[in-house]
Amino acid sequence: MNEIKHFINGEFVGSGSGKTFPNVNPATGKQIGIVHEAGMDEVDRAVKAARAALKGPWGRLSVAERMALLHKVADGINARFDEFLEAECLDTGKPKSLASHVDIPRGAANFKIFADLMKNVPTESFMLDTPDGQGALNYGVRKPKGVIAVVSPWNLPLLLMTWKVGPALACGNTVVVKPSEETPRTTTLLGEVMNDAGIPPGVYNVVHGFGPDSAGAFLTTHPDVDGITFTGETRTGAAIVKASADEIRHVSFELGGKNPALVFADCDMDKAVEGTLRSAFANCGQVCLGTERVYVERPIFDEFLRRLKAGAEQMQLGAWDDACTSMGPLISREHLDKVLSYYKRAVEEGATVVTGGGTPDMPGELAGGSWVQPTIWTGLSEEARVVKEEIFGPCCHVQPFDSEDEAIRMANDTKYGLAAAVWTENLGRAHRVADQLEAGIIWVNSWFLRDLRTAFGGMKHSGIGREGGVHSLEFYTEIKNVCIKL
Ligand code: NAD
Numbered sequence: 001m002n003e004i005k006h007f008i009n010g011e012f013v014g015s016g017s018g019k020t021f022p023n024v025n026p027a028t029g030k031q032i033g034i035v036h037e038a039g040m041d042e043v044d045r046a047v048k049a050a051r052a053a054l055k056g057p058w059g060r061l062s063v064a065e066r067m068a069l070l071h072k073v074a075d076g077i078n079a080r081f082d083e084f085l086e087a088e089c090l091d092t093g094k095p096k097s098l099a100s101h102v103d104i105p106r107g108a109a110n111f112k113i114f115a116d117l118m119k120n121v122p123t124e125s126f127m128l129d130t131p132d133g134q135g136a137l138n139y140g141v142r143k144p145k146g147v148i149a150v151v152s153p154w155n156l157p158l159l160l161m162t163w164k165v166g167p168a169l170a171c172g173n174t175v176v177v178k179p180s181e182e183t184p185r186t187t188t189l190l191g192e193v194m195n196d197a198g199i200p201p202g203v204y205n206v207v208h209g210f211g212p213d214s215a216g217a218f219l220t221t222h223p224d225v226d227g228i229t230f231t232g233e234t235r236t237g238a239a240i241v242k243a244s245a246d247e248i249r250h251v252s253f254e255l256g257g258k259n260p261a262l263v264f265a266d267c268d269m270d271k272a273v274e275g276t277l278r279s280a281f282a283n284c285g286q287v288c289l290g291t292e293r294v295y296v297e298r299p300i301f302d303e304f305l306r307r308l309k310a311g312a313e314q315m316q317l318g319a320w321d322d323a324c325t326s327m328g329p330l331i332s333r334e335h336l337d338k339v340l341s342y343y344k345r346a347v348e349e350g351a352t353v354v355t356g357g358g359t360p361d362m363p364g365e366l367a368g369g370s371w372v373q374p375t376i377w378t379g380l381s382e383e384a385r386v387v388k389e390e391i392f393g394p395c396c397h398v399q400p401f402d403s404e405d406e407a408i409r410m411a412n413d414t415k416y417g418l419a420a421a422v423w424t425e426n427l428g429r430a431h432r433v434a435d436q437l438e439a440g441i442i443w444v445n446s447w448f449l450r451d452l453r454t455a456f457g458g459m460k461h462s463g464i465g466r467e468g469g470v471h472s473l474e475f476y477t478e479i480k481n482v483c484i485k486l
Pocket of ligand 1 (some may be wrong): 037151153154155160179180210211215217231232239391458
C-alpha cells in the first residue's frame, strides 16, 4: 500500500485538493508511501455518510444481526493477520514479537468482546408509588449516541482505534476515524475488512491528516458530530475541548500519564524486575500505561537496580521482522528529539545515568531510523521535570523509599492519574496501597494484564470517563427513560 486514501461511504477516495503527506518508516527514516490529507470537504462528506448510515440499513438491523457482522469483522482481521501485522510494523517499527501478541489480536478481540457484551446488557426499571395508588413504571432504553468522531494516537494504532470503534458500532453508532498522521495503514486496511464483512457503507469512515487546521480539528469541530472519543496527549485533549465547546458534545478522553511502580522489599524480586522492565521498555516506552517512575524500598534498592540495569542492557534493538528484536525505534525524528531533550535535561537536573542516555549505532539502513537507548536514571529530585513530565520513551527514574506512606505520597504527587503497579507479596499491603493510589488502573504483581470487561481510564489529567465493558455504554449510548402511568 503506497498510496493511502480516505475511506468514505465504503469507498477509498483521494483528497479533492490533491494534498498529500509522506508515510515514513521510523526504523529507517525512509518514505514508504504517501497519505492523502483530508480537507474540510472530505471530513464533511465522511460525517454526512455516517449520518446517512445511521438512518439507513445499519440503524434498522436487529442487535443479533449487528453482532454477527462485528464477529465477521474480527474474523476478517484474523484472516488477514499477516497483512495487518506488516502494516502496523512498517508504520511504527515495533517488533513483530510484540504486534503479533498484542496489537493485532487485541484489534480483532475488541470487536468480539463488545459484540458479545452488548447482547446481554440489562437496563434499569423502577416502580414509582403515585397518590392514586396505581403507580407508574419507569424503564430505561439505551439508544446509540449517533455519529462518533474517533481521534486516535500512533503508539498502539489498531488496538486503541478498535477499542473505540468496537463498542461504538456494537452500540449501533456510526464512526468517522482520524488516525494519527504517523500511523495511517491499519485503520485504512480495516476499511477493506468492513466492506468484505458486509458492514453497510458509511458506518465506518476514515479521514487522514494532522490535528490543528487539518482533519483532526475539522472533525472534532464539525457541527454534526454527536460525541468525540480521543486518545492522545493531555494538552491535545484540552485543545479539542476548547475548540468544540460551543457544540456542547460528550467527550471521552484517554490522556497522558506519568505512572509509578512501587516495589516493596517483600516482593517477588524476579517478577518485579521482569514486570518493571516490560512496563518501562515495552513498545520502546511508548505505552500510556508504562512506568516512568520506579519507587523501590531501600533494603532491596541496590539489588533491584542492578537487575533492572542488566535487563535493560539485554534489550535487542533491531528490525521488526527479526525474531530476536525486543525493541523497535521511537515513532519519528520529532519524537526522538523530544525524548533526547529529556535525556539531556536529566543530566542537567543532576541525574546519575545508570544505563543508556543516548542513541545506539544501528547497522545498514536502520542507521537512518529514530533509535534511542533504553535508559535508567537515579538521583533526581522529585521536583525535577524529568520526574514530573511524561516523556513517552524507554526510560525511567528509580528512587528509594523508606516507608509505605512515603512511597504513596511520592507516587500520588503528580497531575496525572492513569495507572500504577504495586509489587508486594503482602496481601494486606496490596489492598491498602491500591486503595490509596490516585490512579484509574492499579496492577498488583502484574502490568498490562487486561480484562476487557473492566473499567479503563484515568483520574486527574489522565482522562475523562471510563471505557471497557459496560462502562463504554455510558459514552456510546444515550439512556432514555420511559415513564408509564398505570
Ligand atoms: P497527540 O495528542 O499528539 O495526537 C493524538 C491524535 O490527535 C492524533 O490523531 C493527532 O493528529 C490528533 N490531534 C492533534 N491535535 C489535534 C487537534 N488540535 N484537534 C484534533 N485532533 C488533534 O498524541 P500522540 O502523540 O499521537 O500519542 C501519545 C500520547 O497519547 C501520550 O501522551 C500518551 O500518554 C497518550 N495515550 C494515552 C492513552 C490512554 O489510554 N490514556 C493511550 C495511548 C496514548
